[in-house]
Amino acid sequence: MSDMAMTKAEKAEMDNLRAARDMARALRWPEYAEPAKLAVPKFGEFTEGWTFNSFGVENGPSAIERAVRLAWSESICHGDGGYRPRETGRSASQNGVQLFETRADALKAMRLQVTQTYARTLAQIDAAIAAEAARQSAANTEEISTEASNV
Numbered sequence: 768m769s770d771m772a773m774t775k776a777e778k779a780e781m782d783n784l785r786a787a788r789d790m791a792r793a794l795r796w797p798e799y800a801e802p803a804k805l806a807v808p809k810f811g812e813f814t815e816g817w818t819f820n821s822f823g824v825e826n827g828p829s830a831i832e833r834a835v836r837l838a839w840s841e842s843i844c845h846g847d848g849g850y851r852p853r854e855t856g857r858s859a860s861q862n863g864v865q866l867f868e869t870r871a872d873a874l875k876a877m878r879l880q881v882t883q884t885y886a887r888t889l890a891q892i893d894a895a896i897a898a899e900a901a902r903q904s905a906a907n908t909e910e911i912s913t914e915a916s917n918v
Contacts, residue, residue, distance in 0.1 A: 796882060797875065797878055797879055797882060799875060801875070801876050801879050802867055802868075802869075802872035802873075802875050802876055803868070803872075804816075804865035804866060804867055805840075805865060805866050805867070805868055806865065807840060807842060807863035807864065807865055808840060808841055808842050808863060809842055810842045810843075811842075812841070812842070813839055813840065813841045813850050814839065814840050814866055815837065815838070815839045815849065815850050815866070816837075816838060816839075816840075816866025816867050816868055816873075817835060817836070817837060817838065817866060817867045817868070817869060817870050817872065817873035818835075818836060818838040818847075818864070818866055818867065818873060819834050819835045819836070819873045819874070819876065819877040819880075820834055821834055821877050821880055821881050821884075822834075824877070824881060834877060835870055835873045835874055835877065836848075837849060838864075838866055839866075840863045840864045840865075840866055841863055842863045843861070843862065843863060844859040844860060844861055844862065844863070845859060845860055845862065845863055845864045846858055846859040846860060
């Protein structure tokens with residue numbers, strides 16, 4: 768059935784099913800290794816490539832789009848955007864960095880990092896749930912034991 772032939776309720780249900788499918792697909796470990804990075808350039812050289820900052824990517828597609836950006840690196844500094852050698856007023860951060868060769872590689876690396884971060888968080892939540900279940904079980908056992916001794 769095409770979206771145009773659906774009622775509003777049917778379209779909403781279909782949208783919810785698609786969103787659930789996409790979330791289920793996302794709950795997996797990526798099937799690729801972290802992409803290779805370009806080497807930090809030697810003194811007097813530079814590289815251009817792609818970098819990412821995954822902070823805030825949970826805010827949706829536009830945040831993901833902004834998270835991956837073109838960057839450059841020298842041996843002693845790096846910055847965003849295309850390389851502008853010794854341009855006056857150029858903004859740079861200290862130290863050379865490794866960049867990814869393509870935007871796709873930077874996106875894959877970001878996916879891996881976010882997967883690892885959220886997997887650690889989920890493992891901590893699972894541990895807290897298990898600890899709470901054990902605490903509740905111990906409290907229930909103590910309560911039953913107290914009632915049995917009072918009989």
